[in-house]
Amino acid sequence: MANKPNIPKGTRDFGPVEMAKRNYIFDTIKSVYALYGFQQIETPAMETLHTLMGKYGEEGDQLLFKVLNSGDYLKKISDDELAERNTLKLQTKLCEKGLRYDLTVPFARYVVMHRDELQLPFKRYQIQPVWRADRPQKGRYREFYQCDADVVGSDSLLNEVELMEIVDTVFTKFGVRVQIKINNRKILTGIAEVMGEKDKIVDITVAIDKLDKIGLDNVNEELRNDGIPEEAIEKLQPIIKLEGTNDEKLDVISKVLNESAIGLKGVEETRFILNELKKVGLNNEIQLDLTLARGLNYYTGAIFEVKALDTPMGSITGGGRYDNLTGIFGMPGLSGVGISFGADRIYDVLNALDLYPKETITGTQLLFINFGEKETEYCLPVVNQARKAGIRTEMFPDSCKMKKQMNYANAKNIPFVALAGENEINAGKFTLKDMTTGEQCLISAEELINRLKS
Amino acid sequence: MANKPNIPKGTRDFGPVEMAKRNYIFDTIKSVYALYGFQQIETPAMETLHTLMGKYGEEGDQLLFKVLNSGDYLKKISDDELAERNTLKLQTKLCEKGLRYDLTVPFARYVVMHRDELQLPFKRYQIQPVWRADRPQKGRYREFYQCDADVVGSDSLLNEVELMEIVDTVFTKFGVRVQIKINNRKILTGIAEVMGEKDKIVDITVAIDKLDKIGLDNVNEELRNDGIPEEAIEKLQPIIKLEGTNDEKLDVISKVLNESAIGLKGVEETRFILNELKKVGLNNEIQLDLTLARGLNYYTGAIFEVKALDTPMGSITGGGRYDNLTGIFGMPGLSGVGISFGADRIYDVLNALDLYPKETITGTQLLFINFGEKETEYCLPVVNQARKAGIRTEMFPDSCKMKKQMNYANAKNIPFVALAGENEINAGKFTLKDMTTGEQCLISAEELINRLKS
Numbered sequence: 001m002a003n004k005p006n007i008p009k010g011t012r013d014f015g016p017v018e019m020a021k022r023n024y025i026f027d028t029i030k031s032v033y034a035l036y037g038f039q040q041i042e043t044p045a046m047e048t049l050h051t052l053m054g055k056y057g058e059e060g061d062q063l064l065f066k067v068l069n070s071g072d073y074l075k076k077i078s079d080d081e082l083a084e085r086n087t088l089k090l091q092t093k094l095c096e097k098g099l100r101y102d103l104t105v106p107f108a109r110y111v112v113m114h115r116d117e118l119q120l121p122f123k124r125y126q127i128q129p130v131w132r133a134d135r136p137q138k139g140r141y142r143e144f145y146q147c148d149a150d151v152v153g154s155d156s157l158l159n160e161v162e163l164m165e166i167v168d169t170v171f172t173k174f175g176v177r178v179q180i181k182i183n184n185r186k187i188l189t190g191i192a193e194v195m196g197e198k199d200k201i202v203d204i205t206v207a208i209d210k211l212d213k214i215g216l217d218n219v220n221e222e223l224r225n226d227g228i229p230e231e232a233i234e235k236l237q238p239i240i241k242l243e244g245t246n247d248e249k250l251d252v253i254s255k256v257l258n259e260s261a262i263g264l265k266g267v268e269e270t271r272f273i274l275n276e277l278k279k280v281g282l283n284n285e286i287q288l289d290l291t292l293a294r295g296l297n298y299y300t301g302a303i304f305e306v307k308a309l310d311t312p313m314g315s316i317t318g319g320g321r322y323d324n325l326t327g328i329f330g331m332p333g334l335s336g337v338g339i340s341f342g343a344d345r346i347y348d349v350l351n352a353l354d355l356y357p358k359e360t361i362t363g364t365q366l367l368f369i370n371f372g373e374k375e376t377e378y379c380l381p382v383v384n385q386a387r388k389a390g391i392r393t394e395m396f397p398d399s400c401k402m403k404k405q406m407n408y409a410n411a412k413n414i415p416f417v418a419l420a421g422e423n424e425i426n427a428g429k430f431t432l433k434d435m436t437t438g439e440q441c442l443i444s445a446e447e448l449i450n451r452l453k454s
Numbered sequence: 455m456a457n458k459p460n461i462p463k464g465t466r467d468f469g470p471v472e473m474a475k476r477n478y479i480f481d482t483i484k485s486v487y488a489l490y491g492f493q494q495i496e497t498p499a500m501e502t503l504h505t506l507m508g509k510y511g512e513e514g515d516q517l518l519f520k521v522l523n524s525g526d527y528l529k530k531i532s533d534d535e536l537a538e539r540n541t542l543k544l545q546t547k548l549c550e551k552g553l554r555y556d557l558t559v560p561f562a563r564y565v566v567m568h569r570d571e572l573q574l575p576f577k578r579y580q581i582q583p584v585w586r587a588d589r590p591q592k593g594r595y596r597e598f599y600q601c602d603a604d605v606v607g608s609d610s611l612l613n614e615v616e617l618m619e620i621v622d623t624v625f626t627k628f629g630v631r632v633q634i635k636i637n638n639r640k641i642l643t644g645i646a647e648v649m650g651e652k653d654k655i656v657d658i659t660v661a662i663d664k665l666d667k668i669g670l671d672n673v674n675e676e677l678r679n680d681g682i683p684e685e686a687i688e689k690l691q692p693i694i695k696l697e698g699t700n701d702e703k704l705d706v707i708s709k710v711l712n713e714s715a716i717g718l719k720g721v722e723e724t725r726f727i728l729n730e731l732k733k734v735g736l737n738n739e740i741q742l743d744l745t746l747a748r749g750l751n752y753y754t755g756a757i758f759e760v761k762a763l764d765t766p767m768g769s770i771t772g773g774g775r776y777d778n779l780t781g782i783f784g785m786p787g788l789s790g791v792g793i794s795f796g797a798d799r800i801y802d803v804l805n806a807l808d809l810y811p812k813e814t815i816t817g818t819q820l821l822f823i824n825f826g827e828k829e830t831e832y833c834l835p836v837v838n839q840a841r842k843a844g845i846r847t848e849m850f851p852d853s854c855k856m857k858k859q860m861n862y863a864n865a866k867n868i869p870f871v872a873l874a875g876e877n878e879i880n881a882g883k884f885t886l887k888d889m890t891t892g893e894q895c896l897i898s899a900e901e902l903i904n905r906l907k908s
Contacts, residue, residue, distance in 0.1 A: 005783045007502065008551050012498065013495065014495060015571070019495055035845075039866075041468060046519075067521055082537070082539075094548070119866060131499070143500070158851040162849075162851075384734060398610045
């Protein structure tokens with residue numbers, strides 16, 4: 001019977017301290033989303049495979065966790081089909097449901113299913129776990145949370161502006177200095193056009209997206225390998241090496257893209273967004289980065305990415321505009337723009353920079369030591385008064401050794417301990433010990449509560 | 455491509471209003487748990503089938519959602535085994551993981567896995583969805599949240615007292631009048647003993663647990679059908695019909711159980727708990743109900759159940775003490791006591807009684823109408839000031855028809871709308887419309903913000 005329990009690989013338990021930190025992250029993001037009028041929704045963990053399959057490419061389909069049908073799951077499968085052992089074909093007969101792989105496809109499904117109830121623009125946020133049967137490795141899990149906000153049903157660039165304000169506000173609240181990078185898919189399309197390689201836009205952007213990692217020479221080499229002619233690569237060089245302020249870059253690029261209508265549209269959009277943000281006055285720098293490409297096939301307008309400045313970590317937030325979120329479910333023409341905070345990486349950044357406010361990870365504020373039945377009776381009314389005053393309070397339930405109880409207070413990082421033995425009871429008072437400084441004082445119940453009440 | 459999307463049966467989407475209400479419920483429960491020193495943990499949605507199977511009886515095993523192994527899931531299955539089509543046998547070869555069925559078994563698994571890090575007593579709460587492949591029906595879902603709090607590693611009855619205080623505090627905060635019922639598994643054992651039918655304790659308690667639903671005559675009939683002799687049933691009558699105050703009931707039952715050591719222990723425990731609660735002074739009535747049995751095989755001491763008084767609804771909260779939570783995972787002797795709030799039913803109760811505080815379901819507080827580019831430029835700085843003051847504010851992103859924008863405000867229940875056309879701009883002011891009363895006034899940005907700031 002006694003099997004040593006464990007959890008599926010790539011999954012995690014979150015203990016009390018981790019949870020307090022995660023809640024701080026989620027609560028901060030939630031409060032900022034709400035400040036901008038975003039409303040929370042939740043969708044089921046399981047979606048039908050109809051909804052999920054074919055939305056994430058062939059690899060994504062493989063990485064979906066599929067849920068075995070209940071009852072006689074072999075019912076629809078003939079003996080011949082079974083004997084064939086074609087796992088790809090069989091899986092959709094064994095399973096009708098899968099675990100959600102991201103929050104975007106369920107959101108698109110939600111919008112289409114609830115189209116008649118929704119008032120557009122619909123500003124929703126969603127914070128839920130997703131599951132991917134990826135090979136687990138450092139920082140990559142099979143279950144992790146996504147924190148997405150999207151506006152659908154509005155083409156206005158004010159939405160892009162607001163999302164950048166949200167990013168800036170959230171990281172300002174966290175105390176993390178970040179660099180926000182922005183680009184526009186239309187500019188990338190324009191670049192491919194003026195290079196005369198419109199069809200190769202995917203190859204081009206995949207290559208230049210790697211500039212940071214592999215350097216310019218290797219990017220050019222990759223372009224050559226993709227069959228891009230030398231003169232086209234030559235045309236790309238001033239763009240890829242472009243430096244200066246955002247305005248300077250926009251001026252140069254608008255000249256380069258002079259012949260491309262879509263490219264100029266991208267420049268104009270970017271100029272509007274950056275201009276509005278200048279008026280707002282962000283705390284963090286926003287930089288136009290023409291090599292930023294992110295999930296290109298999906299986005300159709302602005303693209304954003306956020307990196308922490310003071311600790312090495314990949315992208316910690318990203319997003320962009322897409323023009324056809326719900327088309328896959330038969331509802332075309334709905335434009336949207338969204339961002340997604342990478343909670344797990346933000347968690348690591350706040351840990352690395354030691355930025356968790358102390359009060360967010362303080363659980364219990366006050367522990368009453370249990371010296372026995374009589375002493376407990378003396379303490380309990382004050383325990384209740386403290387709780388009524390909003391102080392998170394515990395009475396140690398068992399009258400075990402003092403040392404064990406003090407260890408408990410230390411392990412839980414409880415900042416104050418109240419003791420009442422014979423002396424205190426006779427004096428009608430309590431000894432209050434500050435666990436941080438070690439200081440003790442003899443005070444009345446009222447004083448004790450007033451001192452701890454926030 | 456255009457398939458009409460839907461969601462798996464028995465699952466639900468939660469839209470913005472439902473989410474706001476659910477968050478109000480969860481946040482209230484969380485804050486009270488924290489006030490009593492409980493700390494939150496989370497466990498993965500998937501557990502190994504080793505962890506889950508055999509913990510919920512044969513029926514429970516059937517109701518577990520099992521997750522198909524990734525890759526070649528037929529690898530470990532021979533052609534002969536496949537041809538046999540034994541779904542029960544095959545499922546554990548096709549699947550290594552399942553979705554969690556409740557929060558108790560994952561918690562037990564957590565305690566055993568993290569035993570070296572935990573400081574006992576461990577007071578944890580956990581609010582997460584669970585999944586059961588039950589036949590969906592009104593009020594029964596295949597995905598639903600549980601909100602559990604447990605203390606493990608302490609035998610003290612002060613824990614039971616605190617849990618009842620938590621129940622009382624939570625429902626007081628909700629404004630729901632409830633009746634808390636309490637019983638003790640030891641009393642039930644004692645009753646079976648004095649009836650001379652110790653072995654039949656399960657049958658006896660299953661029968662008397664139905665008293666409310668089927669009435670005394672049918673309970674007795676069921677006992678007869680279970681093979682309980684007439685004289686034993688006779689002995690049960692005074693107990694099952696027992697009325698009066700808790701103290702009166704305890705006096706009678708302690709005489710009846712005079713010969714049963716375990717029964718008397720149960721009486722003593724119950725007396726202590728009720729006595730302490732009398733000193734605390736609950737807002738809601740707590741009643742000793744000897745017919746309360748709840749999941750008998752699991753509990754070993756106190757048992758609780760809560761019902762709403764002002765609307766018909768089954769049990770909305772329940773719990774009790776168990777003595778061997780972690781024994782199944784090879785860590786015997788750890789006693790615990792816990793409660794579980796039924797979030798879905800509480801949601802229905804608060805809806806039926808119309809008890810959601812208005813402010814909890816108000817998202818955006820202030821909407822600025824978009825009359826065009828110039829007007830928007832005039833509004834945006836004030837939009838930002840309002841947000842800085844903590845007012846949840848939206849600028850309508852598109853300059854579409856006024857009627858559409860007002861519909862948006864109404865659909866989202868936004869209580870205030872700010873308008874700035876030519877007149878307002880010339881006057882350097884805003885028209886603020888109270889959407890509840892319809893009243894309008896012309897005020898400055900500063901006045902507007904001060905008026906809405908909480």
